[in-house]
Amino acid sequence: MLGLMQDRPLLISQIIDFAADYYGDVEIVSRTIEGPIHRYTYRDANRRARQLAEALQGLGIKLGDRVGTVAWNGYRHFELYFAVSGIGAVLHTLNPRLAPDHVAYIANHAEDQVIFVDLNLLPVVENVIGQLKTVRHVVVMTDRAHMPAQSKIANLLCYEELIADKPGTLEWPLFDERTASSLCYTSGTTGNPKGVLYSHRSTLLHSIMMTSGAVLGLNPDNTVLPVVPMFHANAWGLVYGCPMSGCKLVFPGHQLDGASVYELLDKEDVDLSAGVPTVWLGLLNYCDQNGKKLTRMKRTLIGGSAVPRAMIARFWNDHQVEVAQGWGMTEMSPVGTLTRFNRGERSLPDDARFDIIAKQGRPVFGVEMKIVDDEGTTLPNDGKASGNLMVRGPWIVSGYMKSEGTGAFTKDGWFHTGDVSKLEPDGSMVITDRSKDVIKSGGEWISTIDLENAAMGHPAVAEAAVIGVHHPKWDERPLLIVQLKSGVDAGKQEILDFVKDKVAKWWLPDDVAFVDAIPHGATGKVLKTELRRTFKDYTLPTA
CATH class of the missing domain: 2.30.38.10 (Luciferase; Domain 3)
Structure with a gap:
């Protein structure tokens, strides 16, 4: 026997309608490419998203067509999230940090019909436009006054002109909630990137989970700054969860350095932010070097790669900011686990709480x-x-x-x-x-993540990475690669002595190599493939 409940589809357009109807005056703040801070409301965003949807239909975009974006976190990108999916087309967010060959491959594989691009990212599209087989229009996300005087791309369209004469009266269509809504590609560290096609249903369910009390507990009192890019698994769902919950949204644009992020956190009274460890490392170092405190922010969600325990302690001890570590994948929309405290755990001593947060967390419902x-x-x-x-x-x-x-x-x-x-x-x-990073030494596994976290606790270490290096007896042994903090010095033995009582004795790295900078990929993760190439002929002293 089936229940007697109305069978209404779960659609992304319902989110922006709900925000406009019930949180219409709540602000969306964006740092723009053109320079000024832009402010408007959910009500404004809904109207402009409808205008954009009408413009897309005028360009011939229909149900199932892919629309690409090459853009930072900002209000126009936010409008695209709802305009494209709202008419049943598929929003395809391209990562501008990828190599040109990957950008071209992804746009062609997705069969993008239109690409929307931020002003300062236009060269990314210009570099590959000759390879794009299905793109009919390129729209620059700016106004006429800031349009480029010349471009390698013929007939560029201007975003503001495209929507200016549209009435914004479109009624969002209804369709099956299993319809594809957006498309993200894996980072392609092995082979070509693969397309992950989200549905309206999966997106709404993930968003409801993200807003829930046991996860982020979002509500209208929150001001949220998603530093995690909107091209990185839909900014971990915050672009949907925040309007659903009436949160004030603050978009950082393209300026993700410590000073710029701190300025927005402080001036906009941000109490919750989200990003990858490399961004927060820059923020914490900026605060240390300039005597700044994070007086407004209360919580930060960190994901994308393992969070060093030392970073968790710095946030709490120096700024009274509580870290929640999240784990997931593009293939998981992306959140799968989150560090949350069960009854009584929040009142544990700091070290015990940090131990909980240093794990990847418990599964979300x-x-x-x-x-x-x-x-x-x-x-x-x-x-x-x-x-x-x-x-x-x-x-x-x-x-x-x-x-x-x-x-x-x-x-x-x-x-x-x-x-x-x-x-x-x-x-x-x-x-x-x-699975591709684990070190197998003498038939036993060694966790590179545990070694990296241990090394990151040293006060002179800015960042650390561990890779396996060939050993004639043990097959592989760990090499610790260290980037020191600016102006600070530490020797090899000092770092090994610091690590030795924090891991199993046989895990201890056989050597330490110092580098000026540890390489990162397009989503902020350490590029161990590049480190393996750099150190492929490295001879360990124990070999």
Whole structure:
């Protein structure tokens, strides 16, 4: 027997309508490419999103067509999120930090019809325009006064002119909630990037989860600054969850240095922000060097890569900012776990609380996970066994666009994440490594993440990375690669002595190499592939 409930589709357009109707005067603040700070409201955004939707229809965009964006976090990009998906087209956010060949490959694979581009990112599109097979229009996201005088792209369209004469009276269409809504590509660290195609249903369910009390607990009293890019898994869902909850939104634009982020956090009374560890490292260093305190911010969500315990302690001890570590993937919309405190845990001593936050967290409602060995046998959740992490749930990918990468999925609906993890009896998940990064020494696994976190606790270390280097006896041994803080010095033995009582003795790195900078990829993750190339002929002193 079925329930007697109305069967209304879950659609992204409902979010911006709800925000305009019930939080219409709440501000959206953006640092713009043109220079000034832009301010308007959810009511304004809804009207302009409808104008943009009408303009897209005028360009021939219809249900299922892909519309690309090459843009930072700002109000025009926000409008595209609702205008494109609202008419049943697919919003495809391209990462401007990718190599040109990857940008061209992704736009062609997605079959983008139109590309919207921020003014200072126009060269990214100009560099590949000759390779783009399906793009009919390129729209620069600015007004006529700031349009480029010349370009390699013929017939550039101006965003503000495109929507200016549109009435903004469009009624959002209704369609199946399983309709594709947006498209993000994996970073392509191995092989070509793969397309993850979200639906309206998956997006709404993920957004409701994000706003819930056990996750972020968003409400109209919050002011949220998503430093995480809107081209990085839809800014972790904050562009949907914030209007759904009536939060004031603050967009940082293209200026993500410590000084610029601090200015917005301070002047706009931001109490919650989200970003990757590299951005927060820059902010914390800026505060240290300039005697600044984060007096407004109360919480930060950090994800994208493992959060060093030292960073958690710096946020709390220096600024009384509580860190929540999140874990997920583009394939998971992206949030799968979050460090949250169960009853009584928040009042634990600092060290005990930091230990909880240093894990990847407990699954959010809707996400199932398990670990398996290489033969597929399920391993116990005892905090000791380490295995391949598998996940499933209503906002987790069931296949890649155009049926690529099918080996990542099991017949009974589980997705191979590529992470090696432990699951603890209380539900906490601990990533021990990426399957491609784990070091196998003498047949035993060594966690590079644990070693990196231990090294990051040294006061002279700005950032650390660990890779496996060939060893004639043990097959592989760990090499610790260190970037020191500016103006600070530390020797190899000093760092090894600092680490030695924090990890198993046989995990201790066989050597330390110092570099001027540790390389990062397009989403802020450490490029271990590049480090492996750099150190491929490295000879360990123990070899």
